[in-house]
Amino acid sequence: MLLVLGGLWIGQNINLLPVDASANAPIYDELFRVLFSIGTILFVGIVGLILFSLVRFRRRPGQLGDGLALEGNLPLEVFWTAVPAIVVLFVGLYSYDIYERMGGMVPLGHGNHGSETVADQRVWGGIGSTQDSQTATTAGIPPFPIEVTAMQFAFLFHYPDGDFISGEMHVPVDRPVSLRMEAKDVIHAFWIPEFRLKQDVIPGQPTVLDFTPTRTGSYSIVCAELCGPYHGGMRSSVVVDSADDFDTWLQSNRKLPAAEA
């Protein structure tokens, strides 16, 4: 009982994650706290049991006899098969609920699930993605499209709305953004830790990543798939601007398309 309460407390109160800056990040953190609580309870319980056994049942000097000849206990086996099975099933279903709330269960080729569509909707198997992210308009605000190109060793951001290329990604706060990503050479992965999002960028196979930033600031974009010698240096940043700042930035770049491109 104490163990359960302690585990819950640790899970809820010790924060190991960076700040959350996108609409799906708080949902992610909810899952993380549940997993962390369950994990702490299990780990502390098992380690406690081992330490107790090692101390309590250690061979003391002069003891030559054996332990008890317990060969098994069926009810006990059923118990510790059933309990983990139930826990695992609960965690699986819960994480699926989370995944759905983050928008991951959108059917293939139909990205029209509102604002928080995480993950890609790429058709597997080399058929090529027929998904057009710009049709995802059902939530009222159309997602802001950005085309991302990954190459050794940089990300380039092409803004169709203004037709210019930037080396740093600017996005408006509280508005869905839809990235259409393609790699020029090898596999890269587009990761923003504060957004709790990652998607591989695959050559020959466009992938799509939708998200809604919720906190202004500047965060790093990290390449998370080994892509060559300068993989560790393949970093960029995303600046989440307020709507006004973003418009200003967009306008200032739009005016000089030739210089930026």
Added chain:
Amino acid sequence: MTITAPQKTAPASPSLQPTGWLRYLSFSVDHKVIGLQYLVCGFAFYLIGGAMAGAIRTELLSPVSDFMARDVYNQILTLHGTVMIFLWIVPVVNGAFGNYLIPFYVGARDMAYPRLNAVAFWLIPPAGLMLISSYFITGAAQSGWTAYPPLSITTPATGQIIWILSVLLLGGSSIFGGINFIATILKLRRPGLKLMQLPMYCWAMLGTSILVVLSTPVLAGTLIMLSFDIVAHTGFFNPGMGGNVVVYQHLFWFYSHPAVYIMVLPAFGLVSEILPVHCRKPLFGYTTMVYSIMAIVVLGLVVWAHHMFTSGTPPWMRLFFTIATAFIAVPTGIKFFNWLATLWGGRISLNSAVLFSCGFIVNFVLGGITGVALAQVPFDVHVHDTYFVVAHFHYIVYGGSVFVIFASIYHWYPKIIGRMLDEHLGRLHFLLTFVGFNLCFAPQHWLGLNGMPRRVAEYDPQFELVNQISSAGALLMAISTLPFLWNVIASAFFGAIAGDNPWRALTPEWLTSSPPPVENWKGDPPLVTHPYGYGTPADEIDLNSASGSDLWRSGK
């Protein structure tokens, strides 16, 4: 093929095999010699792979790339992964202990195919030397041990081809070994010995060998296709020629996820042998242990896509692989609870073998918990390919398998050499390894959660302190091998004489001399139908010496 043996055997025991130390360098067909060859050869590669780990942790002391060139760093991390998996853990937990123990356990005088067995071992040293020498000759492969195309197609080809060739040879060795184990366990059992009377390590090796035989050929085929892409410019995985890079990932992980079980299932088996002997209790729940091994084998084959949650897999596939992966925790959990129940109420000798086994349980439980977390798609999408994953799999393969390898060496050294290891050095070794390991890898969970990707030579300066802590742990792990090395070398000459059965164990390898003779037993092999028949039955407890709680537990 067979090297003709030098004929200088003693007249008392004529033998076609070389005797003395020379047999360890020969094409010996004795399963015990081959087991030791695997063990020593694997340990040599462990030291090489460990030196590479040291180089990696040195580079990561500072956030900038300053210790070695960036492409050298990628070569080192590729070699580190490949050496540790294919030349240390897989050959040692399967080849070394499997060859040494399985014939004893089934009551046979050797493996089913002794020559195939020797071939399987002798594929390893040339493959390993080729792999490592590629670094000095042309530069080694630098696309990671996963060798994902198109990176593996675009990096320098010679190193990559040598990498493919050596992994093919090592995979071949592994398949030969697997076939041999299956045949030996199923067909070479002593008459009268039933399957359900076998020691647990036989079951673990049977399950492992099934995985090896089913999945390693897939890796071989995949790597051959990859080599065609590199040298013959075919387009299987080259997107520029209409190939698909994700197909490679599916094929690669179809082997490489079961490879994790190929590394840990034998370790599970070895722990099941060690704990009952030193706890003086039967292995708890034998039948459920057998079924859970087989459940892990079946489930282990259908979870590979959890390595690819960010690669672009359809949602239904993610759902299936999440559930399948998480469910592996159930049979694995059964095994762990059974070991805990084996400890419970025992008379535990707190020696090095038991300490390493318990260290294994602690580390593996943590690695298992992070594993169940990683199986959840939304969780994985954040931490995939980060240091969180690095921490997770080192908890599984180092905290799991390598701890068990050390436990097994402490347990079986008296049988193999005939002398005892020094317990004080053994406990020092355990303490340094356990502290160093946790200091090295526990902080990496935090690094991954907070934004440090894996396989980088340079990183965000905010992670510098935690990386330095991790490197200090790695240094401690390096130091921890010194007492161990001294112990195994010195004890071979000066250790206390072990006698035939220093642990008072019941399994058949202890029912012969230490070290055992060629062909294992003088006379008939013993028939051991209760390999875990330790313990005092509840109704025979001496009422005068038993404590109150003993009586309470026994229901008197």
